[in-house]
Amino acid sequence: MRKCSLSILFMMFLMPCVLVAAPEPHRLSVASPDGKLVVTIWESGEGRILYRFSANGRPLISSSGLGLETVAQPGWTSVQKKRVNQVWKPVWGKRSLVPDVYNEAVIDLAIYSIVFRLYNDGFAFRYDGLAAEKELTQFQFSGNFTAWYYNGENRNIGPEKLEDAEGTRLPVMTVKAGDQDYMAVHEANLKTGEPLVLKTDRGTKLFYVASKRADAWRVVLYGDTPGKLVDSHLIELLNPGPEKGMDFSWVQPGVAVWDWRINGAAANGFKYSMSYPSWVKMIDFAAANGIKHLVLDADWYGPEFNKESDPLKGGKVAQVQELIRYGKKKGVGVWLYLNDVGGKHYPLEQTIRQYGRWGASGVKYGFMTGNMEEKNKRTQWITKLCAENKLMVDFHDGPVHPYGQMRTWPNAVTREYCHAQLDARRVFQPGTFTTSVFVNMVAGPLDMNNGVMDMQQKGRVDNPMPVPATITAEAARTLIVFSGATIIPDIPENYIKHPGLLKFISAQQMPWKESKTLDGAIGAYIVMARKSANDQWLIAAATNEEGRTVTVPLKVIGKGKYRATIIRDGKDADYRTNKESYTTTLKTVTAADRVTLQLAPGGGACILLEKMP
Template sequence: MKRMMRRLLPVLMAVVPLTVCAQKVYELKDASGRVQVNVSVNDKNVEYSVLHEGDVMIDHSPVSMKLTDGTAFGVNPKVRKVNRRSVNETIYPPVYKKKSIEDRFNELTIDFKGGYSLVFRAYEDGAAYRFVSSLKKPFMVESEQAVFCFPNDPKLFVASPKGRMNEGKKDPFYSSFQNTYVETALSAWDKEQIAFLPVLVEGKNQKKICITEADLLDYPGMYVKHGDSGFSLEGTFAAYPKKVVDEVRGLKGVVKSREPYIAKVEGATAFPWRVMVISKDDTELLCSDMVYKLATPAQFTDFSWIKPGKVAWDWWNDWNIYDVDFRAGINNETYKYYIDFASRFGIEYVILDEGWAVPGKADLFQVIPEIDLEELVSYAKSKHVDLILWAGYRAFEKDMDRVCKHYAAMGIKGFKIDFMDRDDQHVVEFNRKAAETGAKYKLLIDLHGTFKPTGLQRTYPNTINFEGVHGLEELKWAEPGTDQVVYDVTAPFIRMVAGPMDYTQGAMNNVIMKNFHAVYTEPMSQGTRCRQLALYTIFDSPINMLCDAPTNYMKEEECTKFIASIPTVWDQTLPISGKVAEYIVMARQKDGIWYVGGLTDWNARDVEVDLSFLGKGEFKAEIFKDGINADRVGKDYKREVIRVSADKKLKLHMAPGGGFVVKITSVEETSGVN
């Protein structure tokens, strides 16, 4: 397990540990002094705690790691030396929600006898720690102790995997990571459940702690469960796969047995960061950069070929185009129609989802006779559109390098990879290898059917999006009671803290809750039309799907033109107001043009947007807002254009399940807007 370490200038400082009885306490604070980490080392173990402005967020929590040979990191620890450093630099990400990121932290590294270290970092908005091994020989990790203790019984927002059926029972480590959140007291949460990360915890003074992980490249992903004592959460991990069987037409690998350890390690390595993002106000979670900052930087510098953008997508709408003189389906005529649609509205990509390769073969070189890929690539190129191909993970894994080389040479621009449905070490390493191989052949990689992002998008910026989200596809088969509207105003405060979301918005058939029902072939969304438009501004998604049928979009040209104009990466991201599980208002800016989006739950809501972020000048605001009857007919909306300025406040009403989106441009640049 080889890890590329970040090159930063260390600032060594003298360490004066505070001696308390038989333990040493090392104190670490961020530059502002808001966040404080205390690391206690005694003869038995290592514990840490995290405070925010004096409030205890994480109480004394032990950390350790057990190897299969009996070695244990963090047990009976013997400190060898301690170093500190301070870092203050700027990151310029090639694909992100901001043009630049201020990376400022203080770091404490404790080296222990026995070939390992613990590294702690304190940021203004949280803390993180990781184990680092300096052992030179390969070893296996039996277990890791990652505990998060709380001073009282906190409220949680958790998403528990339902677990797919495996060998006659539900396997919690076999999951699509696409579940809604449960809001519960920790003490009331089912002790038999586990939750995938991120999870959100409410601390003192209604502050929030978002627990997740970063720089996960070749180690199993972490879940949390009830801790053994007190009010605590404890990490748990899928064991290393022993026997994997191909299922679902050979497209996914299902684990039938596992080893008595969680990870194989080649030797010296840095393990994933355990991350705690702390917010005083819920809106601070909407633009957190901590996961990105903690990830390993890219080792290549030419990002010019990485092109974010929109995608005309076929699968959600079940290829259901109409008013045409050919049979719609997985064939060249249908995809030329999609390409024509994309070209007309300036949409950069068309995806060919499942079905272009021969079903049941799991062989990406066997293309169905109805599809001529070379012809489609040529046709798309003539229309200034590029193509992306869907692939099942096992089919992609079988011959990854040859597949990428072949299709890159043909002119394909990327792969959407699906059905991983696990985050044990094997699949985590697969995701990294897919990203690496994609970069080798200058291909975009969209990791669908997988776990939350942990910073791979920094290490390989061509890894442009991730699913691991209860996206719009869930409404094709939703069970009664599924509440997508509340999920939409919850996930940005939790799942989006980890990174971008392949949610696949853009439905044109919009209904209120009582009229919603699951339809696989002609699906609909919950909530209003303007809600769907607003999602393009609220959600981070550098490669963003238009999920509905081109025919439907062309019948709604006003909305379609607006969606197509919205950027997918940004120069600035600015949270305006919001509360987890209730509502969100955000502003984003790209090339001097501002977009403001709002979402509400099932409660109608009036909001006031302070426009002081606009600066000097006079501006035109193009507004899409819920129509007066949107609480009865979800498609009802109103578009208007008004003059605004920085000293004004914009008042907007959202219907139940509604939203709004505003495009703000300087008057000089919008003389043609009407």
């Protein structure tokens, strides 16, 4: 008999494990705790293991294969069941308390086991006990639904009918099965092996795992709105807690200023560059506005792709050490950029250890090389090294997708698992944003670099192109995007010109106590609410290329009166022609109120709610 192994710390209720003989024929149904989701698993007459999934009585995944490719038949032998009801208290995240409630069934086969977990917001399964090269997992959808997919540092693929998909697709795969049925296919706790790749044949509704066997959970999230997928914690919950003895109380999520996009900007006779005088100005601005970090990007230790650039001795290393000391006096942490050239040509353990000793607050790691399996292993190693030296970490440039690492390693605060907004001389359009938040962001925290205030970007070294958004949408996106490091890209003077928008950004004090997607449609618009560490509520809305009106109920804020600062697009605002037109309204509101927001094409809105005595 297998033993139950669950943390006593947060345990509220646990049914003992029970070993029972599998009934004849071999068939098992497992329901979510609320009974609305059901997965049925059975053994076919040919010895195959199959499953199907339904939500609220509606079939969404029909008979689909499970298992590992083996010489011998798996042979169903027994089943173990248990119910778990506990609470996870993350170091930081979308909320301060996360219910961890599920029903589990372990199906013992002759040569390995399949573990199923049913939550109220989806299900997951994994294979235990056999090191096979190939898995036989399938997702045979029950209708020709619409889907969207991650697409690297490009616009997402989709909307695409399932039968039109051809070749491989990368998760997150977000599926609209109906007006009240949404799913997302991903993975969790990828310990070893190749990250998930899905494959299909054009003209079918069948998707299957094309990547080599991995030690991971296969996950299907479910919600009756797409926002339920965004708000889910299921992927993190499928990862273990921190290693024994690891203390992450030092992790400080929050907003950060950044030196990359300021390069070339000018204000009041001062021209910004990636240099010490500009860094000091950025730290002074951050300190004055409650912003926690400054991120230094490439070339601070020499040309980033030059093998002679020593990440401990090259370039402006002495100035950076002085800057870290200056930042500490001001209460602002400094992140340090490092890429695989410096990381592989110099002893990485020594480099990371020294950054910790200098007092840096994080490492932004870029341009990792190797195949995805190799990159996953290296990502895990670097994350661990950073944790041991009290450094947060952000992975860029084609990173391994998030799969809930932030539960095991809370220092893994963000990664560029998206088309970053103004990077590599590409500029994404409003619809890119309103799709990515329902696809990429389902996987975990994103570094998207929103929050531009100079909408023309003239004089910038990297990408001097107009930003396709309104200025209110830019501020709104900083709240909507979930990240442990919300990295904003502009110079102090441009934020100071817009004090209401700066106050909205500065009020994003983490860790969040609560988050909730209030409304939205994939590719169209999203409305997000978050409660800050100091009990202020912030609400933001953003739309695609189409203007629209959204009405936001305030019942999420709970009891009491709030002073609301509402910043909306002006009547003449448009992301193509008039980016900076907006109005500000002050009023007193309660949870019984509703706020109507007129969003311009490519526009947005920001609401800051401060509790009144």
